[in-house]
Amino acid sequence: MGILNDYCRLMQAMEDIQDAEMSYGEMCSVLNLRAAELNEMLLEEIGMSGEELFLQYWTEKSCI
Numbered sequence: 001m002g003i004l005n006d007y008c009r010l011m012q013a014m015e016d017i018q019d020a021e022m023s024y025g026e027m028c029s030v031l032n033l034r035a036a037e038l039n040e041m042l043l044e045e046i047g048m049s050g051e052e053l054f055l056q057y058w059t060e061k062s063c064i
Contacts, residue, residue: 014057024054 038050
């Protein structure tokens with residue numbers, strides 16, 4: 001759960017991934033996590049799956 005203890009790092013990684021137009025699976029690879037691990041951690045911490053967070057982040061960033 002180390003990545004979630006550094007939320008800024010996760011958000012920066014998501015921003016970098018958006019800039020590179022990566023998929024959710026590629027994001028997991030960059031974070032060195034399997035999608036299932038990331039989903040489990042995010043569900044425990046914030047109640048959203050990784051894909052939900054990823055899609056919400058992309059939608060919000062695209063609308064700005």
